[in-house]
Amino acid sequence: MRYPEFAAAALPVGSGMVEGACKQVVQARQKHAGMRWRSKGAQSVATLCAVQRSGQWAAFWARHPQMRRPTARDLISHARGNAA
Secondary structure, eight states, X not given: XXXXXXXXXXXXXXXXXXXXXXXXXXXXXXXXTTOOOOHHHHHHHHHHHHHHHTTOHHHHHHHOGGGSOOOHHHHHHHHTTOOO
């Protein structure tokens, strides 16, 4: 990393901001009372939280339509033979 250049531009060079963001995005969501998580589920939720907070929600689902769960409307349409 180019520490002197970043420090001269008054940019943070420590990990405190990143650790603070992780605490807010990940730990706050996963440590509510009574919650139990497996590693895969915790990673999935953390990824979706990061995507949503980055403003990339619509773009993410446009790139990964196979991961989107069908809505009730999708299921009804499919059952009627009008697969969308």
